[in-house]
Amino acid sequence: MKFLVCISQAPDTTSRIAFTNGDSEFDSNGVQYIVNPYDEWYALVRAIELKEANGGSVTTITVGDANCDPIIRKALAIGADDAFRIDAKPTDALQVARLIADHAEKNGYDVVLCGKETIDHNGAIVPAMIAEMLDCGFVANATHLEVTGTTAKLKREAAGGEETIELECPFVLSAAKGMAEQRIPNMRGIMSARTKPLQVEQAEAPAQTRVQRFALPPEKGACHMIDAENAAELVRLLREEAKVI
């Protein structure tokens, strides 16, 4: 079974968020980049687990420039076999999806795993776009994945409960919490990652959206403190002032 895991880089969850160039670009000054948590903890680890159990290969793909190489090496250290980087500075989900789908079509994978969203764009768009481009089935926010032969069984959070879905390979999923547990790369993994193949390919695709500018949320006013003895006052304020209950 051939697994393709889509790995995106993302600013560390504690990064200071600031913008430059007339607020049109994220200020990456001093920002530490990590593997997008959903891609690493859930999609990648589950693909590696299934490979370990049933055989096959785990390839990662990243659309990005050479600054992404450290996070790709991290994915290799966790246990991916090889990696592709499409050398482009992505500006839009459609563009990323097109580049990944073109690669997947050429190389033929049984399962394409993505994270449920990137923690910077918060798009949740790329995975379903890849599925449409490959004309295959898709499960968003999957929390569980088993593959037997060419049939997969997944679970996903749906309104008010959990659905079980069956589909045939090839298919695409986006992974959410529950699918796997985070793995910390060991020394052997880190050493072997240095020599695993990371192939860089050149490709282009058009974008259909553009960020005009970013903004930080307005500062929150001071917190209205209420005495612990006087909890009923809070309930009154929630009803009469905030009007939420």
Next chain:
Amino acid sequence: MPQNLFVYSEKKPKSFSMSVLTLVSTKNGQPTKGGLEAASYGVALSKQLNSEAVAVVSGDLQDGSSLGDTGIGRILKFPSPLTDSGQWAKLAEHAAKLVGATAVVTSHDHFGKAIAPRVAVRLGAGMVSGVTQLPQENAVEKNVFSGKASAQVEVTAPIAVYSVTPNAFGVRSEGGTAQIETIEVEVGQAKEHITSFEPASADGQVPLPEAELVVSAGRGLKGPENWGIVEELARALGATTACSRPVSDIGWRPHHEHVGQTGITIRPNLYIAAGISGAIQHLAGVNQSKTIVVINTDPEAPFFKAADYGIVGDAFEVLPKLTAAVKALD
């Protein structure tokens, strides 16, 4: 069935040449709340664009009156219920072309996340997910960096696809009625087969992403046996319960209650957090809540900086007092 075959009822075509098409999900014969919010957004956008507001549903819809009430004038209904995202995307594409849609709207939930990007690919459209407001001056606002910033995004393609953040725009009542027309298109075979459904909360709580009131607790509650006081306040308010990540990681609470950067992102009208420190990754999932209440023994807890109302105190004493005060409301 031949490709691209449309069959409609004998209704007269309308005079609009362009439209805004909303994809509406249904459950048990009714539009979902997310579907009605998306429809409300679609209606408001159609007014802005001076075009017709149309909705498309699959065969599960039994009663179109709540959709009509949002101001949708026309509902295109596919005869049989569809759950497959690829089939839905084909239906949506045909409907969009049929009514000359320049914008397609849906909900940013499990329905929209599976379908809207596929529709954007089929229409060659530009897509913006999780929008919170109507477009203004060629750009639409969405939250980015997990709620720590917003972005104004411009769609450079002729057709736009928008998915609307739950609880951001609301359901609006325009008091209209909708005509239902049957639409038939060849949608191919289903690839995704739903084999079972397990309801998450036996006690009839509103699912977390849709909840308007949320009571949440963290490690400060010290153990799963102490959650009774959290649940009692939630019950008194009609709220849904949530928790911080360590609490679900150690199994005190189920995973689907975990909110934050790596859990669910919510946007309720009221978020009450007891015994949660307010780590940046927790705030990322809840800081878009309209009103935040924090209860913590530590006056230096970072959560107070993000709160509207705060009580420095012991959750074990404060929560039961709040429950009693809520019950005392008329």
